[in-house]
Amino acid sequence: MVNEVRKAAPDVFITFSYPPDTIAVTEQARLQSFNPKLMYTGVGTAFALFKQRFADNADGVLSLGGVTADSAAVQDYIARHREVVGQEPDRWASLVTYAGLQVLQQAIEQAGTLDRAQVSARIATAPPSWSFPSPSGRRPPRVDHAARPDALCARPREARRCAIVCAMFEPLVPAHAIAADSAVPFSPVYGDVYHAAAGAFAQAEHVFIAGNGLPERWRGRADFTVLETGFGLGLNFLALWRAWRADPARSERLHVVSVEAHPFTRDELASWLRDLVPGELRVQADALLAAWPPLLPGLHSLSFEQGRMRLTLAFGKAAAIVPRLSLAADAYFLDGFAPARNPEMWSDALIAALAEHAAPGATAATWASAGQVRRALAAVGFAVRKRPGFAGKRDMTVAEHPVGGACGRRVLAQRRTPGRALVVGAGVAGAGVAHALAARGWAVDVVAPDDAAHAGHAAAALTPTIDPGDSVRARLARAGAGLAHGTWRPVIAPTLADAGETAVAWRLGTVQVAPRRQLRSDEAYARWREGLSALGFPADWLRLIDAADAAELAGQPVGRGGAWLPAGLLVRPGRLQRWLLEAPGVRRVRARVARLAAGDAGWTAYDEAGRACAGGEVLVLACAGGTADLARASDIAWPLGDALQAVAGQITYLPEDLVAGLPRCVVAGDGYVLPALDGRGVAGSTYDHATQPGMPAPASAEGHARNLEHLRALLPQAAWPAHADWRGWAGWRAVLPGRLPAIGALPGAAGVFVATAYASRGLSHCALAGALIASHLSGTPAPIEADLQAAIGPGRAAGA
Ligand SMILES: Cc1cc2nc3c(=O)[nH]c(=O)nc-3n(C[C@H](O)[C@H](O)[C@H](O)COP(=O)(O)OP(=O)(O)OC[C@H]3O[C@@H](n4cnc5c(N)ncnc54)[C@H](O)[C@@H]3O)c2cc1C
Ligand SMILES: C[S@@+](CC[C@H](N)C(=O)[O-])C[C@H]1O[C@@H](n2cnc3c(N)ncnc32)[C@H](O)[C@@H]1O
Structure with a gap:
């Protein structure tokens, strides 16, 4: 940048x-x-x-300014902060927060009560400057917003x-609502209610559902997509779900994308829904709560009704996230707080960004009747009309976009009716895409030789990358972990004691110790922790821990502190692959593809003897390091493929006599160690740049020694006996510069997709690639933002 x-x-x-x-x-x-x-x-x-x-x-x-840096009071505060905390305060919020709390404390002391109204009145009627020092003797600095910038x-x-x-990153601030008159949830931050006092569900029916011509408009459609601004308590969503379920002529699938800057925590959402949701929607409300994601910025795909009802929650400020969505909206629910209280949600720029996603004939509805909203809609191509409002309100607004927006039209142009798909490669990449396509009605041929290449890959970890800079890799891994948890839900067990025979993965969590380069100095380590904590992640996603916490979580002494990631999974890659390929609609064809040829009916795969072995209208190249060669042999231009490299590596099995020293969760850092499965643990893994592609990857004594070095750094106190005869497995990873995968449509080759270069993160990219390619082919909302799609696009330049 x-x-x-x-x-x-x-x-x-x-x-x-x-x-x-x-x-x-x-x-x-x-x-x-x-x-x-x-x-x-x-x-x-x-x-x-x-x-x-x-x-x-x-x-x-x-x-930015904010305080008068050289005032004696500020200097005094800085000195006292240093005394108490051991370092200077920030010049951002520390002084202002301290002064604000002083005002509150004194108002309470003066009012002699905690009664909100009386304390507020005390603050409102107080003389312009409060008398400091406070009775507690602490003297806050004067806060002067008009002051010149600080030192x-x-x-x-x-x-x-x-x-x-x-910059993209903004930590999420969860919502907190209080009960206003007649128990309607009210946002103290925005000073507005979440729904009309006459009833959230009646309002949703009148304004958003009827206002968009539903249920009639979704009838006869395979997919119908609704884009909502302001998910709030999900009451519109639940009302929509009810209307869709109740309609025997409903669309085959319903997609809802809802943008929310301040999502509720699951607990607060649950407590509001308990009060607000009628009995007949209880099951749906409970399903929503069960699937409610951690409060992380970005997109979260939730799936209900066996995938027929999909909710994409877009957590972040609408102005930042709407332009990064990929979808074709058939209907808009415009439901920010009132324009006068929340102009950001109704700005001309946001309405223009929303309109970009319109499918031709898209409709919009809102209870808002402000002239500015109507004008903004009209300015971007909506034909706008007034309708009688809800519960005695004179007007509401409905609108229609006859031509649709550029992004919406582009998404629809990519759509194909499900037919036959040809996937080359049966590793986690090919299997993940095949599973997702089959779920959307495609008949999928997965072609790969009977290969035992990954047979020894006994166990692996899905651990989200973390990075104080919140890099693309970290965002991608976060999205990938969320999609994996959602897609593999039926075969993820909570503990090792559960479903040993059938589980594919176990949600045991990861202790992620600080990487070595962050331990060069106390300062570097502190910076790493400060950077992570500035991301403001919720504790159910990431918690900073010290070595003692790490030991408690792992059940073994751990070398150092770092972070606890409850989403970490222990996975059996072989079982995962088999489970994905067992999906109805997937056919496994055993052959090595030598060449692919395009014809009128799509693509045909030819084996090494020149026999046609499989075919499909769309082609997915998922053969790891072999992808670029196969593209070349088939005259498919893929310039980025020239940079694709194969890097060998190995894991080490930790035999039965060492099991007592193994952790009960994934422990990762420079290398990783995994809990025992079937009486055997795994330590990994090496990067072997010396072995040339084409050679069998060797599991060498030297590689085992390196894995044991990782192990000793991670779990230093366990006694690891020197085994003369370590065993393990070695395999290949396909890697592109920057270590980002190549996933998506190949530009210039209609109907050709790539899913490769998963490097050391095969499990993180597996479900994500499937969801992304399937959404592209069905013209339905993409599971990741457009900038992430571009970062992993197979059409990007090698250096990008
Ligand atoms: C030692 C080691 C440890 C690892 N640990 C982890 C871990 O803990 N967590 C994690 O997420 N990832 C881990 N990985 C990375 C992970 O294994 C890979 O990212 C993942 O296996 C890539 O999947 P893939 O389907 O792209 O490739 P592969 O699994 O290699 O599959 C490629 C497929 O393409 C087929 N194929 C190739 N050429 C042709 C052709 N011409 N015709 C037909 N079929 C063809 C092959 O037969 C195979 O089926 C590790 C990797 C190694 C080497
Ligand atoms: C009226 S409420 C929505 C009610 C919701 N549709 C329901 O059915 O429960 C408005 C929502 O808009 C959200 N919001 C406000 N400003 C926003 C912004 N700039 N970007 C995204 N969401 C925003 C608020 O946090 C709030 O949840």
Whole structure:
């Protein structure tokens, strides 16, 4: 990013970023000697970490103001903070929060009660400046929002050209609602109710369902897609689900994509739904709660009714996430809080972004009747009408988009009626795609020789990548883990004691110890932890732990602290592969494909003897390191394939006499160690760049020694006897530069898809690739954002 910006030679460089990105951007600017006339890097600049890291280089970098840095009160606060906490406070929220809490404390003390109304009145009627110090003796600094920027800021020099870069990551802030009059949930943040007092379900029926011409409009359709702004408590969603179930002529499948900046925690959602949902929707509400994802930014695909009802929750600010969706919307439910209270949800820019996703003939409905909303809809091609509003409200708005938006039309143009699909490769990549296509009605031929290449891969781990910079790899692994948990749900067991015979995976969690490079110094380790904690992940996804916590979780002494990831899975890759390929509609063809040829009816695969062995209208190349060669032999142009490499590696089996020393969850860091399955543990894994592709991958004594080195660093206190005769398994990984996979449609080759280069993350990409390719072919909402799709697109440049 900094490279790109530097090339544009701007006078002004502004990034709005959280600490990890602020640090990364500034570091890159420093390394590249990029020194524009004016540089602004809020908000990370306001943290003590920034000054520690950049020392004198921090001078001249602009950031946001907020406090009068050289006032005696601020200096006093900083000194006391250092005394108590051992480091300086940030200049971002620390002082303001402290002052705010002082105001609250004094208002309570003066009101002599905790009664909300009386305390609020006390604050509202207080003299403009509070009398400090407070009775507790603590003197807060004066907060002056109009003050000049703080000490890190310098005067801008003359500036003309401007470059503005926005970082993607924003931690999610969960919602909290209180009961307003007549028990309607009310948001204190937005100052508005979640639904009309006359009833959420009646409102949903009148405004959103009838307002969009439903149920009639979904009749006779295979797929129907609704895009909602503001998922809130999911009451519209549940009302829609009820209407769809109740209609015998409903579409075969219903897809709902709902955008939400402040999702509720599962507990709070459950408590509201208990009160608000009528008895006949209890089952659906419970299913929603059971599938409710961890509160992580990005997309979450939930599947109900054997996949016929799909909900994609898009967690994040609508303005940031709507442009990154891929779907063709047939109906819009516009349900932000009132435009006057929440203008961001109704801005012209957001309505234009929403309209981009319209399918031709898409309709929109909202209870809002503000002129600005109507004008914004009309400006982007909607024909807008008024209708009588709900429960005595004079008007509501309905609209229709006759031509549809560019993105919506593009998604529909890719759609194909399910027919026959040809998948080359039967590893987790091919099997994952075949399973997803079969679930959408495709008859799938999966062609691969009878290969025992992965037979010895006794156990593996699905552990989401974590990264303080929240890189594309981390976002992708997060999405992949969510999709794997959803897709493999029937064969995931909660503990090792469960379903030993049939389970494919066990949700045991991962202790992810800090990687070695973060342990070079206390400062690097602290930075790593601070960076992770700045991401604001919920504890059911990531919790920072010390070595003692790690030992408690693993049931064995662990070398160091790091993070606990409850979503970590222990997986039997062979069983997973078999289970995916057993899906009805999948046919396994045993052959090595030498060449593929395109004809009128699609693609035909020819084996090494030149015999046609399988065929399909669409082709998925999922043969790991062999993918590029097969594409070349078949005259399929795939430039990125030239960069595909095969890297060998091995795992080490830890035999029965060592089982007592093994952990009860996955322990990963530099290498990993897995709990015992069938009396045998696994330590992994090596990267062997010396063995040439085409040779059998060797499991060598040297490789075992390296795995045992990993093991000793992870579990240092266990006594690992020196076995003369270690055993294990060695195999190949297919890798592209940047270690991102290639998943998606191959540009310039209609009906050809690639699913390869899964590197060391085969399990993380398996369900994701299936869901992505299946959504592309069915013209239904994509499970990951467009920028992630581009990052893993097979059409990207090798260096991208
Ligand atoms: C030592 C080691 C440890 C690992 N540990 C983990 C781990 O813990 N967690 C994790 O997520 N990942 C792990 N991986 C990575 C993971 O194994 C891979 O990412 C994954 O196996 C890739 O799956 P794939 O289907 O792309 O490739 P493969 O499993 O190699 O399958 C390729 C398929 O293509 C077929 N094929 C090839 N050429 C042709 C052709 N011409 N015609 C027909 N068929 C063809 C092959 O027969 C095979 O069926 C590990 C890898 C190694 C080597
Ligand atoms: C009226 S409520 C939606 C009620 C919901 N449709 C239901 O059926 O329960 C509005 C929702 O919009 C969300 N919201 C507000 N501003 C947002 C934004 N900028 N981006 C995404 N969601 C936002 C709020 O958090 C809230 O949940």
